[in-house]
Amino acid sequence: MMAPLAAAIMLFLGAALAGSAFGQEAPSEDIQIGLSTDRVSITSDFAGANLTIFGAVDDIDPLISRQGGYDVIVVLEGPPRTTVVRKKTRVLGMWINTHSLVFRDVPASYSVALTRQPQDITDTANYERLALRVENVRLQPLDADGNPQTIQEFTAALRARKLAAGLYVERPGGVQFLSRSLFRATLQLAPNVPVGTHRARAFLFRNGTFVRETSAALTIRKAGIEQRIFEFAHQNGLLYGLGAVFVAILTGWVGRLVFRRD
Amino acid sequence: MVSRVGIYLPIAEISVNMVVLLAMGGAVGFLSGMFGVGGGFLITPLLIFYNIPPAIAVATGANQVIASSFSGALAHFKRGSLDVKLGLVLLAGGVVGSSLGIYVFAYLRRLGQLDLIVSLLYVAFLGSIGGLMLIESVRAIRRAKRGQGATLRRPGQHNWIHRLPLKMRFRASKLFVSVIPIVGIGAIIGFLASIMGVGGGFIMVPALIYLLKVPTNVVIGTSLFQIVFVAAFTTVIHSTANQTVDIVLAFLLMVGGVAGAQYGARVGQRLRGEQLRALLALLVLAVALRLAFDLFVRPASLYSLATGGV
Numbered sequence: 001m002m003a004p005l006a007a008a009i010m011l012f013l014g015a016a017l018a019g020s021a022f023g024q025e026a027p028s029e030d031i032q033i034g035l036s037t038d039r040v041s042i043t044s045d046f047a048g049a050n051l052t053i054f055g056a057v058d059d060i061d062p063l064i065s066r067q068g069g070y071d072v073i074v075v076l077e078g079p080p081r082t083t084v085v086r087k088k089t090r091v092l093g094m095w096i097n098t099h100s101l102v103f104r105d106v107p108a109s110y111s112v113a114l115t116r117q118p119q120d121i122t123d124t125a126n127y128e129r130l131a132l133r134v135e136n137v138r139l140q141p142l143d144a145d146g147n148p149q150t151i152q153e154f155t156a157a158l159r160a161r162k163l164a165a166g167l168y169v170e171r172p173g174g175v176q177f178l179s180r181s182l183f184r185a186t187l188q189l190a191p192n193v194p195v196g197t198h199r200a201r202a203f204l205f206r207n208g209t210f211v212r213e214t215s216a217a218l219t220i221r222k223a224g225i226e227q228r229i230f231e232f233a234h235q236n237g238l239l240y241g242l243g244a245v246f247v248a249i250l251t252g253w254v255g256r257l258v259f260r261r262d
Numbered sequence: 263m264v265s266r267v268g269i270y271l272p273i274a275e276i277s278v279n280m281v282v283l284l285a286m287g288g289a290v291g292f293l294s295g296m297f298g299v300g301g302g303f304l305i306t307p308l309l310i311f312y313n314i315p316p317a318i319a320v321a322t323g324a325n326q327v328i329a330s331s332f333s334g335a336l337a338h339f340k341r342g343s344l345d346v347k348l349g350l351v352l353l354a355g356g357v358v359g360s361s362l363g364i365y366v367f368a369y370l371r372r373l374g375q376l377d378l379i380v381s382l383l384y385v386a387f388l389g390s391i392g393g394l395m396l397i398e399s400v401r402a403i404r405r406a407k408r409g410q411g412a413t414l415r416r417p418g419q420h421n422w423i424h425r426l427p428l429k430m431r432f433r434a435s436k437l438f439v440s441v442i443p444i445v446g447i448g449a450i451i452g453f454l455a456s457i458m459g460v461g462g463g464f465i466m467v468p469a470l471i472y473l474l475k476v477p478t479n480v481v482i483g484t485s486l487f488q489i490v491f492v493a494a495f496t497t498v499i500h501s502t503a504n505q506t507v508d509i510v511l512a513f514l515l516m517v518g519g520v521a522g523a524q525y526g527a528r529v530g531q532r533l534r535g536e537q538l539r540a541l542l543a544l545l546v547l548a549v550a551l552r553l554a555f556d557l558f559v560r561p562a563s564l565y566s567l568a569t570g571g572v
Contacts, residue, residue, distance in 0.1 A: 083567055083569050084374065084568045084569075085565055085566075085567055086565065086566050086568065087565050088561060088564045088565075088566075090560075093558050094378075094557045094558055095559070095560060095561055097374040097375060097378065097566070100374055154565075158565075160563075161565055162567070165567075192275075226271075226272035226510070227272070229509065230272040230275075233272070233505050234505050237501045237502035237503070238501065240501045240505075240509070241497055241498035241499070241500070241507060242498060243509070244497050244498075244501060244512060245325070245494040245497050245498060247512070247513060247516075248325055248326070248328035248329040248516060249329070249332050249494075252331070252333040252336075252516070252520060253333065254520075255333050255517075255520030255521065256333040256336055256337070256520075259524035
């Protein structure tokens with residue numbers, strides 16, 4: 001009576017913890033990532049760049065390591081934003097936004113680097129469970145009670161537009177082991193990378209099973225005079241507007257002095 | 263290596279070619295000097311064609327209009343061809359119309375319909391004004407060929423507008439007229455200024471001449487005077503409510519525009535009026551057609567994303 005039940009519990013635990021609780025020889029690999037800085041400043045002429053994150057896997061099993069059994073996936077997730085997806089349809093011959101759906105907490109960007117092709121690391125069920133990879137980014141409509149078909153259509157469109165804009169990217173081979181335990185992840189920052197607090201997360205897999213994850217925060221901000229103008233415009237719109245008027249009047253006046261014809 | 267002429271627009275958040283913008287401002291300034299129009303109605307569509315988001319094109323257009331109108335108004339102020347009192351009453355209406363326009367602007371933006379309405383308004387206004395101007399100028403050219411002088415329009419002594427209450431005396435314009443139509447015209451111009459980013463001179467001038475019978479010599483100065491203030495008001499409110507004024511973009515356009523306007527004015531003096539008007543009409547119609555074309559062509563993607571406030 002007792003034995004099958006115990007086995008069932010063991011199995012359940014095994015599934016829930018993805019193998020990390022199997023038996024007493026539970027692996028104790030740990031993963032760490034280090035950011036050389038917690039702030040990245042990009043200038044206004046930023047045309048996209050690579051962000052390199054270094055990390056280490058501690059207490060590895062040398063045998064598994066030699067067989068290439070360890071895989072690392074690093075994700076850089078942009079700040080969550082409320083996002084509206086709009087759809088154009090033809091009305092009186094014109095293409096007009098007619099339908100829209102609001103999603104909440106949509107990661108503004110989502111950049112993934114993997115040691116190998118995703119299907120070689122683990123199976124889709126694992127990716128789904130971990131909400132890992134572009135196809136599993138959680139996209140939740142503000143109003144979850146809408147027509148499921150519409151929600152599905154707009155969710156797919158949201159993902160497709162983000163992919164097309166280069167904001168959601170996957171890069172197999174973007175993580176490389178430099179030694180047995182040391183790895184380097186190269187993540188792509190799109191030219192239009194959103195500013196704000198990004199979260200870097202690293203996932204460790206051993207022979208296809210998820211072991212552990214770790215995360216670190218990274219603030220991306222824009223530097224330079226353009227950014228200061230932007231911030232000023234958004235923080236102090238009234239003063240900015242008055243300044244814009246002043247510049248215009250000054251330009252008009254100087255222009256008249258320089259080119260006066262009467 | 264090609265020299266870098268790119269400049270980053272802080273509000274529009276895109277990189278653009280500085281030379282293109284200066285040339286755009288210069289070309290529109292040249293035309294506005296040549297034809298004596300503000301040019302706001304050309305700047306905003308051109309910016310939209312250049313992939314500036316319509317919301318920013320409109321608000322920045324309003325900012326740009328201040329510069330050209332201010333230098334024009336200064337000249338008229340010195341000459342005394344400006345009715346300050348009439349301008350102030352128009353302005354009172356303009357402030358109301360502009361405030362209402364900003365509210366509608368923000369509302370349409372939330373709905374995701376701003377781009378459409380801006381395009382439709384432009385197609386309607388540019389299409390009808392361009393069409394009317396073309397008809398008028400072609401007639402004038404024909405008349406000139408037949409050797410007749412231009413017929414002076416003789417306005418009727420009074421129309422219904424002169425029977426409205428709340429009359430006020432405007433000495434510089436030699437008018438004694440109700441303030442209701444003046445405030446009304448001001449309000450319409452203010453509304454269009456905030457939604458279309460135009461000064462509205464192309465509506466104001468005919469409205470003052472034909473509806474209010476303001477003497478022609480003070481019309482342009484008064485119109486410019488009121489446009490400076492309405493555009494300034496619109497710029498401040500757009501900056502406060504929508505954060506859509508791009509000062510770098512506006513400045514490039516202003517510099518090009520102020521310079522271009524002077525040369526345009528000189529060329530304009532040497533050309534024949536009706537031919538000039540026919541050219542402008544064709545240009546206006548071309549811009550309207552191009553905007554209409556974009557509305558009817560299937561976009562590359564039917565879906566679009568917008569982030570931020572809902």
